[in-house]
Amino acid sequence: xxxxxxxxxxxxxxxxxxxxxxxxxxxxxxxxxxxxxxxxxxxxxxxxxxxxxxxxxxxxxxxxxxxxxxxxxxxxxxxxxxxxxxxxxxxxxxxxxxxxxxxxxxxxxxxxxxxxxxxxxxxxxxxxxxxxxxxxxxxxxxxxxxxxxxxxxxxxxxxxxxxxxxxxxxx
Amino acid sequence: xxxxxxxxxxxxxxxxxxxxxxxxxxxxxxxxxxxxxxxxxxxxxxxxxxxxxxxxxxxxxxxxxxxxxxxxxxxxxxxxxxxxxxxxxxxxxxxxxxxxxxxxxxxxxxxxxxxxxxxxxxxxxxxxxxxxxxxxxxxxxxxxxxxxxxxxxxxxxxxxxxxxxxxxxxxxxxxxxxxxxxxxxxxxxxxx
Numbered sequence: 621x622x623x624x625x626x627x628x629x630x631x632x633x634x635x636x637x638x639x640x641x642x643x644x645x646x647x648x649x650x651x652x653x654x655x656x657x658x659x660x661x662x663x664x665x666x667x668x669x670x671x672x673x674x675x676x677x678x679x680x681x682x683x684x685x686x687x688x689x690x691x692x693x694x695x696x697x698x699x700x701x702x703x704x705x706x707x708x709x710x711x712x713x714x715x716x717x718x719x720x721x722x723x724x725x726x727x728x729x730x731x732x733x734x735x736x737x738x739x740x741x742x743x744x745x746x747x748x749x750x751x752x753x754x755x756x757x758x759x760x761x762x763x764x765x766x767x768x769x770x771x772x773x774x775x776x777x778x779x780x781x782x783x784x785x786x787x788x789x790x791x
Numbered sequence: 792x793x794x795x796x797x798x799x800x801x802x803x804x805x806x807x808x809x810x811x812x813x814x815x816x817x818x819x820x821x822x823x824x825x826x827x828x829x830x831x832x833x834x835x836x837x838x839x840x841x842x843x844x845x846x847x848x849x850x851x852x853x854x855x856x857x858x859x860x861x862x863x864x865x866x867x868x869x870x871x872x873x874x875x876x877x878x879x880x881x882x883x884x885x886x887x888x889x890x891x892x893x894x895x896x897x898x899x900x901x902x903x904x905x906x907x908x909x910x911x912x913x914x915x916x917x918x919x920x921x922x923x924x925x926x927x928x929x930x931x932x933x934x935x936x937x938x939x940x941x942x943x944x945x946x947x948x949x950x951x952x953x954x955x956x957x958x959x960x961x962x963x964x965x966x967x968x969x970x971x972x973x974x975x976x977x978x979x980x981x982x983x
Binding site for chain 2: 621622623624625695696697700724728729732735736738739740741751754755758759761762764765766767768769770
């Protein structure tokens with residue numbers, strides 16, 4: 621039988637595979653921090669794609685630039701009925717870092733599609749909240765079941781970005 | 792229960808051959824319940840769609856499925872990969888093989904459900920927390936009503952099973968039903 625996930629605390633380091641694209645799914649527990657993170661990605665030339673739910677405003681302070689992709693999603697998964705996969709392929713992304721949205725809905729169901737499309741999945745757990753504490757934990761367990769390295773702390777994301785040079789490459 | 796006027800029964804990964812292998816996912820009791828549901832659906836002309844996860848032994852098609860809790864699984868040619876003995880397609884029932892968790896992913900399921908013109912799906916099989924959950928999520932996102940038969944699904948662990956049922960109920964209120972309720976619905980349809 622498969623291994624049961626008993627510990628779903630996030631890893632304190634982020635070691636992505638290949639090129640990373642950050643996908644912002646919606647509001648976080650700290651939208652000021654989210655804006656900082658997006659700014660840091662831009663400084664390190666890590667592509668950011670915005671995939672808000674159709675009709676839902678992006679959190680304040682993100683201000684997508686003309687060259688960035690905004691991919692509104694009609695359903696829960698950011699991959700269903702959208703151009704997200706095409707955009708990620710264009711960037712030659714191998715790892716998708718999901719940020720924001722509801723853990724058990726937006727993140728889990730976008731995450732499983734990323735997984736099924738063969739992307740390496742990561743999510744910044746500290747910026748997430750679920751529909752309830754019970755469903756938040758359940759979704760984190762489920763994502764760790766899919767990919768054992770999927771859950772990372774916000775400090776790990778910061779340290780990873782800090783370690784990149786300005787062309788977005790790891791030294 | 793979210794079974795509507797025009798459902799299809801999705802039998803998702805009800806595999807394991809004779810179910811005597813080590814760590815068999817399903818109990819023989821569940822096999823009997825599955826057989827009863829399949830028979831009831833056939834009698835009422837509710838389409839039965841068979842979904843089976845199969846991977847080539849060279850694992851070219853395994854994707855990221857080894858990056859988490861699972862080892863190599865559902866290998867072509869293994870007894871454990873066969874649809875449970877006593878179940879399986881008859882006549883012109885559709886049998887779809889898949890490489891990923893969701894039965895909708897890279898399969899003809901959308902097209903098949905379109906030809907049957909269904910508005911809801913009844914899901915049995917496993918794992919509750921993997922193929923049943925992600926098939927149910929995709930059905931939900933395609934605007935289908937979903938009913939997961941709680942005593943005819945099996946999880947990768949008890950906790951993961953319970954987690955998945957909570958997720959499915961959160962997606963669609965009323966999406967959980969027992970085999971008894973579904974069989975009663977089928978019987979009422981027969982009497983009508």
